[in-house]
Amino acid sequence: MIQKLIALPFEKALQAIGVQEHVQLNFEIPKVSSHGDLSVNIAMVLAKKLGKSPRIIAQEILDNLTFEPNIISSVEIAGAGFINLKYGPGFYIHALSKILLLGETFGKSDEGTGKKVNVEYVSANPTGLLHIGHGRNTAIGDTVANLLTWTGHEVVREYYFNNAGNQMNNLALSVYARYRQAAGDVDYAFPEDGYHGSYIRQIADELVIQYGNSLGENSKENLEICKLAGEKWCFAAIMKTLQKMNVHQDVFFNEDSLYHDGKVQRVIDDLRAAKLAYDQDGAVWIALSKLDEKLTDRVIVKSSGEPTYRLPDIAYHRDKLERGFDQIVDIFGADHIATIPDVMAGVQALGLDSSKIKVLIYQFVTLTENGEQVKMSKRTGNSYTLDDLIDELGADVVRFFFIMRGVNTHLEFDLALAREQGDRNPVFYLQYAHARITSIFTNAAENGISNTGSVDFSLLNHPAEYNLIKTLLRFPEQIKKSAQNLEPQILVEYLREVASCFHVFYHECPIMKAENELRSARLSLLKITKITLRNGLSILGVSAPDKM
């Protein structure tokens, strides 16, 4: 809209003053409303190129700039050479009418139409329950997937299921030890770095019920039984937690399939063929230093014959790329930072375009309560699980808290604050706005008032109304920004602003008591606000309650 109505006249004016090449027009919304509704810094950008002062250039542009007065009511030069515009009533009428037509689709864009994107998140090993860190991963991943969907991408939500490798053996040994103990061998030694959580005992108890004492030896077969039982139990528990969090993924990709399908072997073969893998000390190495001098060679198959994590990771990313995605997004915790360049280089070495892979790193979560840190020890098994958190706080609060800070900053999750059902809790601020609006519509319906007829938006000229309208108009652009930066928090901050503008409007402008025409216009504005909040909250995966 800005494009059609405002950018075009600018481009014409630039041509008129002899600027031939294309220059990027940056429209921004000034922080201070006295600087207008829209500000352009083009004169400053051109100052050096044209060898004139910004204010003179601005004046020249202005002399060649014509707008329909109904759309732009005033144009001014200010400060060092900013060109400030003010919207006219026609602009608002045009924009608001359009949003009403869009309704449930307001905010959607076609940026990503035709692009297939894979978003991989959660991807917790099936060796235990989801903890707080997984919670942040999950909330970020699901919201990013929603954002990409809203910007037109075709999104596949994927869970990489690490059911191979060392940690699974560890799980098997842990379950087996608890099984022996439960089956009567009370002093059976528990592996030193085994999984200490109480859930392991549950799995073992179920094995006792099923097999009695018959799993005697820690033979390969018996450990396999323990492993499968553990995997199955953990997967079921994880799925239950994800459901509670309203997360539903499309693809569960099993790591072990990479071995069964020969995809891991194919990576080794291809790397060898390209002279990028070699044998040394009984292990197979990948020659990363040949790909990038900043990297060092790494082992991909240990001398024991077991692959290291890098190898299946490379095979997995190759598989994703070969499935034809235009973009691949991985959501990883900060502890994975070091491995990313290796995997990227490996993918590149296989002749694939690793720039399609975007890795979103989130920093760690600290759980606090009244300023004191709550310990989350995995070893002792006394960790605060994600499940506990959802049961205590509800999915809305949990999801919101995990995305309300920038992905790249350490997140302090304040349990005491999250527990509050009152005005200190930031989730309710947004939801309350939605509930208040619904309540007004209920009230209107009870009084037989509907606003189905034609609406005269030009009646809305209270400052609180202007602020709300201007904020609402930014919704699609904010979703795009949030999606492009893979940063849910941008949308969170924006919605908070919408809610804030609404609450002020609600306070300043009576709706039901206004005269018919004005009431009708205000009800329509409320409708748009409600649509925006509801659409925005749905992207965050947070409910928009009608009553609170």
Add this chain to the structure above:
RNA sequence: GCGCCCGUAGCUCAGCUGGAUAGAGCAACAGCCUUCUAAGCUGUGGGCCACAAGUUCGAAUCUUGUCGGGCGUACCA
């Protein structure tokens, strides 16, 4: 040692693809319900944007260095 992230109000954090007077929530204090949900609104106080140089018309934002905190740095994942 090396790599990545962070350092902004008392606390938790926005702003960081350079722009005009650095913002919000909470906490503190003072107001607003005979009126559509007070889970709301209004006002006050609170800052060497960690520190130091550099880049330019202009720096919280970009570059370099220093200090402080976090996470990594395996034939663990």
